[in-house]
Amino acid sequence: MAESPAPLRVIEETPAYWRVVFDYPPFNIVDATIFQGLQDLLARMDASPSLRVVAFESANPEFYLAHFDLTGKTGNITTAVGPSGLPILTDTFVRLTRSPVVSIAKIRGCVRGASSEFVLACDMRFASRENTLLGQPEVGVGVHPGGGGTERLPHLVGRGRALEIVLGANDFDGDTAERYGYVNRALPDAELDAFVDAFARRIASFEQRAIAAAKNLINQVSLPSADQLLGALNSFQTALKWPETQQRIQILLERGLQRDSDFEKQWPALLGRLFEA
Amino acid sequence: MGDALTEALDGYAGDPNVRVVVVTGGAPGYFIRHFSITSLLSLAESLRASGREWPENATYNGGFFDKAMALCESMSKPVIAAISGTCLAGGFEFVLSCDLRIAEDGEYLIGLPEVNLGLLPGAGGTQRLPRTIGTPAALMHILMGDPVSPREAARQGLVHETVSGKALDRAMEIARRLSSYTPEAVAHIKRLVRNATEMPLAQGLALERSLFLRLCISEPALTRMRSYEGANITSPSRSIEVETRSASRG
Numbered sequence: 001m002a003e004s005p006a007p008l009r010v011i012e013e014t015p016a017y018w019r020v021v022f023d024y025p026p027f028n029i030v031d032a033t034i035f036q037g038l039q040d041l042l043a044r045m046d047a048s049p050s051l052r053v054v055a056f057e058s059a060n061p062e063f064y065l066a067h068f069d070l071t072g073k074t075g076n077i078t079t080a081v082g083p084s085g086l087p088i089l090t091d092t093f094v095r096l097t098r099s100p101v102v103s104i105a106k107i108r109g110c111v112r113g114a115s116s117e118f119v120l121a122c123d124m125r126f127a128s129r130e131n132t133l134l135g136q137p138e139v140g141v142g143v144h145p146g147g148g149g150t151e152r153l154p155h156l157v158g159r160g161r162a163l164e165i166v167l168g169a170n171d172f173d174g175d176t177a178e179r180y181g182y183v184n185r186a187l188p189d190a191e192l193d194a195f196v197d198a199f200a201r202r203i204a205s206f207e208q209r210a211i212a213a214a215k216n217l218i219n220q221v222s223l224p225s226a227d228q229l230l231g232a233l234n235s236f237q238t239a240l241k242w243p244e245t246q247q248r249i250q251i252l253l254e255r256g257l258q259r260d261s262d263f264e265k266q267w268p269a270l271l272g273r274l275f276e277a
Numbered sequence: 278m279g280d281a282l283t284e285a286l287d288g289y290a291g292d293p294n295v296r297v298v299v300v301t302g303g304a305p306g307y308f309i310r311h312f313s314i315t316s317l318l319s320l321a322e323s324l325r326a327s328g329r330e331w332p333e334n335a336t337y338n339g340g341f342f343d344k345a346m347a348l349c350e351s352m353s354k355p356v357i358a359a360i361s362g363t364c365l366a367g368g369f370e371f372v373l374s375c376d377l378r379i380a381e382d383g384e385y386l387i388g389l390p391e392v393n394l395g396l397l398p399g400a401g402g403t404q405r406l407p408r409t410i411g412t413p414a415a416l417m418h419i420l421m422g423d424p425v426s427p428r429e430a431a432r433q434g435l436v437h438e439t440v441s442g443k444a445l446d447r448a449m450e451i452a453r454r455l456s457s458y459t460p461e462a463v464a465h466i467k468r469l470v471r472n473a474t475e476m477p478l479a480q481g482l483a484l485e486r487s488l489f490l491r492l493c494i495s496e497p498a499l500t501r502m503r504s505y506e507g508a509n510i511t512s513p514s515r516s517i518e519v520e521t522r523s524a525s526r527g
Contacts (some may be wrong), residue, residue: 005518006515006516006517006518007516007517008516008517008518009517009518009519009520010517010518010519010520011520011522012519012520012521012522013522014522033516036516037516037517039516040516040517041517044517044519081453081454081457083454084450084454085449085450085451085452085453085454085455085457086450086453216441220441220442225446226446226449226450226453227449230453
């Protein structure tokens with residue numbers, strides 16, 4: 001209906017259940033525009049008296065959300081603060097975890113780095129068995145996760161597997177992600193939509209106060225502290241400036257990161273041979 | 278502990294790197310309990326033996342506790358009390374001198390029970406509570422001498438918020454937010470609001486206008502105003518598109 005489509009589409013299936021569709025061509029790269037959409041969405045969620053469940057999906061079956069932008073389009077998301085007093089990036093994820101509204105990630109395609117951290121900030125993750133590539137490739141780029149991955153993963157998958165995911169810096173398919181607890185379930189692609197929709201509608205039929213109180217109790221025993229999250233983001237920003245990191249980013253961009261669809265699909269697998277011609 | 282508190286607050290007040298001060302309790306279950314009744318009793322007995330008298334217009338030479346409270350009120354940065362447990366009598370009088378009071382939910386009490394011992398709140402309670410919740414509510418609270426639960430304290434305005442998590446986490450969240458603002462704006466706001474009830478209206482309005490204009494031409498404010506339109510990530514925009522389907526679905 002307008003010349004430039006919005007990067008996030010909110011489909012209010014019912015007053016209690018919204019679907020949010022990421023649609024930010026070409027690859028749903030996570031930059032300031034995506035965070036602005038998420039901030040506006042959070043404000044809308046906070047203002048809704050009847051909302052119980054939000055399910056996040058992508059309009060692009062190959063990329064759920066690609067990864068953190070490495071070309072300087074991240075604006076002020078690590079410097080300006082949001083309503084929680086934390087930088088926008090951390091604020092967005094923290095407010096999603098603390099919201100009385102239940103968040104579900106319905107995953108198809110590539111989900112790496114900050115995008116993996118987004119789905120980890122969602123309350124639950126359901127992934128396509130055939131079509132999921134999930135990972136934290138940061139260490140292979142010379143940095144480390146800075147948006148909560150190192151804080152949230154150990155709780156979900158345990159220390160050993162968290163270290164495997166973060167230090168191995170490679171992609172995980174739906175089945176492995178499910179076995180590790182990285183996602184709640186991997187479902188056959190043909191069944192994913194119906195499963196998530198039915199599950200979301202079931203929760204949306206329950207009482208708001210019961211949902212909010214239960215989530216709050218689980219939050220109290222499972223969420224990382226704001227200081228830990230802030231420490232990770234600060235350390236990430238320092239690491240981004242290391243010369244060896246800059247060199248790795250440069251090579252990745254030259255090879256086609258954020259430009260070439262084929263490269264964008266498989267780059268974490270190539271990180272171990274980055275300096276080979 | 279009173280001396281150490283005064284000393285620490287004095288240090289923070291003068292340190293330009295400190296932007297916000299958060300005070301909390303170190304012992305599990307307590308914020309600051311109250312003045313020890315045993316030491317108060319022996320003090321009372323020796324004062325009585327000395328035959329000293331206290332005329333109504335006497336000027337009082339502030340002790341360490343009064344100095345700590347005066348510092349909380351006068352320093353140019355916000356002081357937040359993160360009430361982590363029992364906060365009675367002197368403990369509550371102290372938090373009344375702080376700018377913001379955040380309590381955590383729990384089985385403990387907040388308030389001024391002094392009347393039960395034939396006493397009155399002697400460290401500012403009768404003066405600061407009316408300025409906090411109004412004269413009628415303060416009279417009820419201090420006369421009855423019934424401290425309240427943290428939830429009730431938030432309802433009555435004795436504290437700003439009672440949170441279900443840790444008071445310290447919420448206090449740090451507020452502190453981080455306040456420290457992202459310019460220290461000049463924060464300091465002027467604290468000074469103006471703190472003085473609003475102590476100063477004639479015309480004088481307060483004049484001071485407000487002067488400080489507003491001074492901030493207006495300051496470099497940090499100019500920078501923030503210039504970058505507001507372009508960079509404010511939460512400014513209204515078409516970053517999301519909304520479609521409602523409720524009617525079409527059973």
